Amino acid sequence: MKKVVLYTLSTCPWCRKSKSFFTEHKVSFTFIDYDLADEATQSRISAEVDAAGATGFPFVKINDEVIVGYQPERYAKALGIRGGAQ
Amino acid sequence: MNAESRKSALRYFFEKVVEPLGFKFTPDAELKEFLLDQEVILEAKHGTPFCPCQPLRHERVRDMKMVCPCIPFHRAHFDAIKRCWCGLFVHKDVLDPNTLPQLEPKDVGLE
Amino acid sequence: MSDKFVRAIAADEIAPGGMKTVELDGNEIVVCNCGGTYYAVQRRCGHMNAPLELGTLDGTYLTCPMHCAQFDVTSGEAISGPVPPDLGHEALPPRLGAYMQNIGMLMKDVRTESMRTYRTRLEAGWVEIALCVGAPGRLAEAGGISKVLPKV
Numbered sequence: 001m002k003k004v005v006l007y008t009l010s011t012c013p014w015c016r017k018s019k020s021f022f023t024e025h026k027v028s029f030t031f032i033d034y035d036l037a038d039e040a041t042q043s044r045i046s047a048e049v050d051a052a053g054a055t056g057f058p059f060v061k062i063n064d065e066v067i068v069g070y071q072p073e074r075y076a077k078a079l080g081i082r083g084g085a086q
Numbered sequence: 087m088n089a090e091s092r093k094s095a096l097r098y099f100f101e102k103v104v105e106p107l108g109f110k111f112t113p114d115a116e117l118k119e120f121l122l123d124q125e126v127i128l129e130a131k132h133g134t135p136f137c138p139c140q141p142l143r144h145e146r147v148r149d150m151k152m153v154c155p156c157i158p159f160h161r162a163h164f165d166a167i168k169r170c171w172c173g174l175f176v177h178k179d180v181l182d183p184n185t186l187p188q189l190e191p192k193d194v195g196l197e
Numbered sequence: 198m199s200d201k202f203v204r205a206i207a208a209d210e211i212a213p214g215g216m217k218t219v220e221l222d223g224n225e226i227v228v229c230n231c232g233g234t235y236y237a238v239q240r241r242c243g244h245m246n247a248p249l250e251l252g253t254l255d256g257t258y259l260t261c262p263m264h265c266a267q268f269d270v271t272s273g274e275a276i277s278g279p280v281p282p283d284l285g286h287e288a289l290p291p292r293l294g295a296y297m298q299n300i301g302m303l304m305k306d307v308r309t310e311s312m313r314t315y316r317t318r319l320e321a322g323w324v325e326i327a328l329c330v331g332a333p334g335r336l337a338e339a340g341g342i343s344k345v346l347p348k349v
Contacts, residue, residue, distance in 0.1 A: 011124040011138035012172065013117065014188055034141045046143055053197075054190065056140050056171045069188035087309075091269065091276045095258055133281045146283055 002079055004029035007045050007059040010036055014070035015058040021072050027079060087130065093122045096135060096154075100175075103155050108165075109175040112183045121174045125154055139172035166194040202318060202325040208235065209322070216259075218250045222328055226315060229270050231257050235317045235324045236270040243268065243275050243310035266309045273312035279304075 004022060008015035010033045022029045034045055034057065049059055054068040061067075062078040076082065097111070104110065112118050124138035136142060140152045151159040157170055164170050168177040169186045176183050191197045205219045211230040218240050219226050225240035227250045236257065242249055247263035254260075259268045264279030289297060316327040 007141075009139060009141065011128065013120055014139060014172070042141075042144075046141065049141065053192070056188075056190070068190045071187060071189075087275060087277060091274055095267065095269070095276050098256055098258065129277065133279075 002027075002063045003061075004079075005061045006031035007049065007057060008033050009057050012057055017070050018058040018060060018072075018075070021070075021075055025076075025079070025081060027081075087126075089123065089126050092126045092129070093119075096122055096125060100155050104157060104175050107155075107157050107161075108178055109155075109157060109170070110178050112169070112173055112176050113181065114173070114183045117173060117183070121172055137170075137172050162196055163191045163194070166191075166196060200316070200327040200329055202316075202320070202327050204320075204323045205237070205317075205326045206324050207322060208319055208324050211235070211324075214254060216250045216252075216254050218248070219326075221326060224315070224328065226326060227259075228317070228324055228326070229254050229257075229259065231270065235319065237315040237317050237324075237326050238268065238270050238273050239313040242266060243273075243312045244279055245307060268312055270314070273314040275309045275311045278309040279307075 004027055006015070006018060006022075006029055008019065008031050019029070019031060032041065032045065034042060037045070045059075049055075052059070052066045052068075054066070056068060058070060059066065059068055060075065062075065065078050067074045067078065101111070121138055125135040128138065129135040132142070135154045136149065137152045137154055137156055140156075142149050142152065155170070155175060157164050157175065160171070164175075165177075167186060167189050168180055169175065169183065169188075171188070173183060173186070173188070176186065180186065203221055205221060205226070206217055206228055208230075211217050211228060213230050213232055216227050216229045219228060226237050227240045229236045229238070231254070238249070238259070240249055241247070242252075242261040242263065244261060244264055244266040247261050249259055249261055249268075252260050252262040254270070257269055257271050258276070259270050261267070264282075265277075266275060266279050267277040268274065269276055284297070288294065318325050318327075
């Protein structure tokens with residue numbers, strides 16, 4: 001079972017879509033809405049996102065693979081499952 | 087502040103900025119209204135209409151690059167994917183914005 | 198009580214996109230030329246009273262020069278409040294720092310109110326503004342005493 005972690009924003013529709021993708025494919029995941037998090041959490045996420053060279057959200061980690069942006073085909077491929085967007 | 091009035095003002099100001107850059111508002115009306123609603127909220131909270139899809143770092147110089155319209159700061163990237171990151175703006179010739187995936191710079195051979 | 202149109206300023210004294218201030222019967226008013234249509238709003242910003250003719254007019258949106266509150270001149274509506282200034286990260290001298298902190302705390306409570314507008318019409322090359330006459334405490338008859346205030 002792959003570990004899926006999302007860094008998202010409560011104001012971003014693409015983040016919402018990426019959460020829906022995992023829900024609809026019955027893949028369990030955890031997420032943090034960065035904009036609603038405390039300063040310490042924001043700092044930690046910010047450093048991690050910078051290290052990966054990303055500037056936008058959603059920031060999706062499937063095990064060690066990082067996928068930035070709403071990219072259902074790549075999510076599916078990383079999970080080894082069929083199907084892109086519903 | 088009335089959110090609808092603020093949205094009208096943002097539509098007016100943004101159109102003038104993005105048009106000479108070769109962009110227009112997305113034809114996806116629902117997405118456009120949703121993103122503008124978020125920007126009104128962000129502006130009320132932070133004093134500036136930031137991109138709803140990029141994380142604020144609370145460092146002025148970095149966050150300036152996320153003030154909507156942020157196209158000038160991401161020109162090569164957005165021109166390559168024909169849209170801005172959150173999708174509020176697309177290239178003028180785009181008829182169906184659903185055909186534009188949300189790709190990073192490295193996905194299109196940049197940086 | 199009734200409205201009376203009073204001559205305010207010659208229409209061609211204000212270039213398109215420009216603003217001029219007049220004072221009519223004690224009312225400080227900014228007259229805006231928005232592409233040939235003239236609007237009149239109160240001169241004092243609904244936030245902290247700054248003189249709006251020193252701000253920016255873009256279309257029918259007026260931005261205050263002091264803290265950048267924005268108003269729709271067609272309705273006087275406040276459409277956005279002040280923009281917080283960037284004061285940098287350097288420590289201020291103690292007394293200045295304490296003063297700024299106090300001001301900042303008080304300013305959080307300052308509201309940006311929507312503004313009074315005045316009806317206008319063009320008559321023989323003049324912008325005329327409707328004033329309410331006969332109200333208590335005002336001149337019984339607005340004598341059309343119009344002062345174009347000099348730009349500071």
